[in-house]
Amino acid sequence: MTTLQALRNASANQPWMTLFNRESMFTRAARFQVAWAESDGSTVTIALLAFVLEAQSDLxxxxxxxxxxxxxxxxxxxxxxxxxxxRLRATRDAIAAKVSAFTSSYIETLPDL
Incomplete structure (x- = not known):
């Protein structure tokens, strides 16, 4: 009797009997990066962390x-x-020249607000 009651209460937009059905979802929910720099007076330290969160569901x-x-x-x-x-002060101009090309192309890709 319980089985018949469950069939009666099934959703109206789904058939009462399904031979085979498969649903699958995959997403990359979050990608983010964190960077920071610090100095002790003689050394500069730069750290970067990158994270990705992926989820999958199968029915x-x-x-x-x-x-x-x-x-x-x-x-x-x-x-x-x-x-x-x-060393960083000695190579400042070379680093600035290398980074400025990437900075300009990145800024060009940003959307207008």
Whole structure:
């Protein structure tokens, strides 16, 4: 009797019996980076952390049975570089020339607000 009641209460837009149905969703919910720099007077240290959050959901139905699986993956990468302040001052112009090309092309891709 309980089985018949469950069939009666099933959603009107779904058939009462399904041979096979599979639904799958995948998303990269978040990607973000955090960077910071600090100096102790003689050395500059720059650190970068990058994160990705991925989620997947699968639903498989065979006849009256439904099997669901869900998973979330958190991945991260990090890196640190330390440079003596004197070396950084000596290469300042070369670094500025190299970075300015990337900065200009990045700013051109930003949308108008």
């Amino acid at each position: 498989t139905q065979v006849l009256f049975f439904k099997f669901a699986t869900n998973s979330v993956h958190f991945r991260h990468k990090s890196g640190t570089v330390s440079v003596e302040l004197g």
